[in-house]
Amino acid sequence: MKIVVVGGGSTYTPELIDGFARLRDRLPLTEIVLVDPNRERRQLLAAVSQRMLLRQGHAAVVTETDDVAGASEGAVAVLLQLRVGGQETRQRDETWPLECGCLGQETTGAGGLAKALRTVPVVLNIADQVRAANPEAWIVDFTNPVGIVTRALLSHGHKAIGLCNVAIGLQRYFAGLLDVQPERIALDHVGLNHLTWERGVRLLDVDEVVAPTSGSAKPGKDLLPSLLETQGELIATRMHQPVELLRRLEAIPSYYLRYFYQHDAVVQEQLNSPTRAEQVAAMEAKLLELYADPAVDTKPELLSNRGGEFYSEAAVQLVASLVSDRGDVQVVNTLNQGTLPFLPDDFVIETPAIIGAGGARPLAQAPIEPRFAGLIGHVAAYEQLALEAALHGGRQRVADALLAHPLVGQWDLANDLTDRLLAENAAFLPWTA
Structure with a gap:
């Protein structure tokens, strides 16, 4: 069984390789292809990846190339974990908006x-190459912003x-708090990528783990109310948000919700701290x-601070279920x-x-409370406009997307940010010429 990692020269890659080795019974790989335009990086990562597999007694062969189409032939899945422009563009993304008082x-x-x-244009070009070479391969996108790219x-x-x-990380976290196996934790997870809330943390019986839910009912006992009561301070610290907010929401917002609920405080933190990109x-x-x-x-301990924790386990679970129709x-x-129901299909x-084998079939959700639905709808509208700007270009489309974003939403500010964004990214946006 062959799998391809586009962006294989990333420092994330050993996290994936470690998961492939540990979970070999779930996903028995024979070949892993690292695709990256940077020859030096992909060769370096291929070498350490092969050593890691050998150390754990895994027989898979690691190869490297810059040929997306060739690598995709015969693969069951192609994972996308790329960053256009590298950490340099991330550094700028985290800097110039602050000059306008924005996150x-x-x-x-x-x-x-x-x-x-x-x-978006780069990913679509890669996906076209994958489809031409192997239309049966699944494309699994881990490249941010995941919702828009997907x-x-x-x-x-x-x-x-x-x-x-985010979800698998929280599942593991709650399993640790409750001292149970992660498979026994099911989350009532709702929202958009990086805009999600846990409205329930359910402890499944062993037989409910073995026999997956049909989607018609929520199995297990919801322990969220007791967790918020007894472990609220601890959970709030992990989410970097006030415990009073969590208890008021009767839900656990993801870490990324602090950018909305505490925008001005976060901006002040960022103005007085090194950027995440620098770190x-x-x-x-x-x-x-x-x-x-x-x-x-072996996977270096330092990698746990890089981000992407449990990415490998999530990827293995997903690809294995797509392949085996689990x-x-x-x-x-x-x-x-x-x-x-308040969003288009x-x-x-x-x-x-x-x-x-047919992909993903969403489970039914309980009615979404207005305090969540309002923000979901607002950000979803922005994502629609952002996608149109990414696909078709044009200053006006960029400005429309920023004007619609709940963290911008002001005419002068949206136009100022638009001018700065286009100037910062002219080398990557040919339509700006």
Whole structure:
């Protein structure tokens, strides 16, 4: 069984390789192809990846190339984990919006829009190459902004599913708090990528784990109320949000919701702190030094600080279920299909879904409270406009998207941010010439 990783020169890659090795019974791979335009990086990552597999007694062969189409031939899945422009563009995405008093972040706000504009055309070009070489291969997108990129893929008829590690990270976290196996935790997860809430944390019986839900009822006992009562302070600290907010919402908002609920406070923090891009760049330099050491054949501890925790486990679970038609429940980014009735069917949401050979079938959701539905609808409208700008270009489309974003929403500010975004990204947006 062959799998392809586009962006295989990323420092993330050993996280994936470690998961492939540990979970070999679930996904018995024989070949892993790392695709990256940077020859030096992909060769370095291929070498350390092969050493890691050998260390764990895994027989898969790691190869590397810059040929997307050739790599895709015979593959069951192609994973996308790329960053157009590298950490340098991320650094700018997290800097120039602050000059306008706005959040500097790579997946939402003006910085997130810049990343979407750079990324969507590149991903669609890669997906076209995959489809031409192997139309049966699944495209699994981990590239941010996942919701917008996944919708771009699906709107162009690609066999694609989006993936994020927020839900699996929280599942593991709650399992640790409750001292149970992660498989016994099911989340009532609702929203859009990087805009989600847990409205329930359910403890499944063993037989409910073995026999996946049909989607008609919520199995298990909801422990969220007791968790908020007894562990609220601890959970709130992890989410970097006030415990009073969590208890008021009767839900656990993802870390990314602090950008909305505490926007001005976060901007002040960012103005007085190094950017995340600077921190990651420093980590990446150290990781690359480690990977170059021929004695290194395990995942470095430093990688846990890089981000993407449990990404490998989420990826293995998803690909294995797509290939084996398992029919289990996983949180993915996929078409709404009536799940959230206030959004069009072709919008992409992040939701628990039954995963099988035909893709993802979202589970039914309980009615969405207005305090969540309002923000979901607002950001979904922005994502629609952002996708149109990424697909068709034009200053006006960029300005329309920013004007619609709940973290911008002012005429003068949207126009100022538009001018700065276009100037910062002219090298990546040919239509600006």
